Amino acid sequence: DGGITQSPKYLFRKEGQNVTLSCEQNLNHDAMYWYRQDPGQGLRLIYYSQIVNDFQKGDIAEGYSVSREKKESFPLTVTSAQKNPTAFYLCASSIEGNQPQHFGDGTRLSIL
Amino acid sequence: AQTVTQSQPEMSVQEAETVTLSCTYDTSENNYYLFWYKQPPSRQMILVIRQEAYKQQNATENRFSVNFQKAAKSFSLKISDSQLGDTAMYFCAFTRGETSGSRLTFGEGTQLTVNP
Numbered sequence: 001d002g003g004i005t006q007s008p009k010y011l012f013r014k015e016g017q018n019v020t021l022s023c024e025q026n027l028n029h030d031a032m033y034w035y036r037q038d039p040g041q042g043l044r045l046i047y048y049s050q051i052v053n054d055f056q057k058g059d060i061a062e063g064y065s066v067s068r069e070k071k072e073s074f075p076l077t078v079t080s081a082q083k084n085p086t087a088f089y090l091c092a093s094s095i096e097g098n099q100p101q102h103f104g105d106g107t108r109l110s111i112l
Numbered sequence: 113a114q115t116v117t118q119s120q121p122e123m124s125v126q127e128a129e130t131v132t133l134s135c136t137y138d139t140s141e142n143n144y145y146l147f148w149y150k151q152p153p154s155r156q157m158i159l160v161i162r163q164e165a166y167k168q169q170n171a172t173e174n175r176f177s178v179n180f181q182k183a184a185k186s187f188s189l190k191i192s193d194s195q196l197g198d199t200a201m202y203f204c205a206f207t208r209g210e211t212s213g214s215r216l217t218f219g220e221g222t223q224l225t226v227n228p
Contacts, residue, residue, distance in 0.1 A: 042218045097214030098207050103157035
């Protein structure tokens, strides 16, 4: 079945540590996205990529980094510069930027 | 910049009844798409319905329908014959019509509870 796989489901970060969240899709979608969701709130865009080897900052990119070396993969690194990383992170993909997005099941990141 | 506003943080409805969730948006674009997504307690985001701005006919998907008022920039979601499984957070979202550089802008969400 085609879909989006996020891993791990739960992740813990120590002070000063960088952690990487994985997002893989086999839908052959060009566009991929990372969102952050805080409790009781909507989704805020961190980064998005519309084609391999290209990506743009979203609304809250500070403290995060991404890469898009393969069409299928769009990993997100939460760096030590992100002082409040505890949140639920969702990855999504779409055929094109204006088409419906398909979402993964999310990764919950917490601070140790 | 586009904004999406959902003015009802929480709503409740009795099973089998009808409920309407409100959404307004602000844009200077003429070509765009609007979506409703559902996020149940599992936290998975599920597309409920989609509306193209150039289509005057309101979109419907089984028990879900929208009332799209382009001039008023309003995009409400009507759920008929509400079921317990409809309990979820509902998000309204907007994207420009261009394929390049387009991204979704989400509202803050409405938590809907269906009571037995």
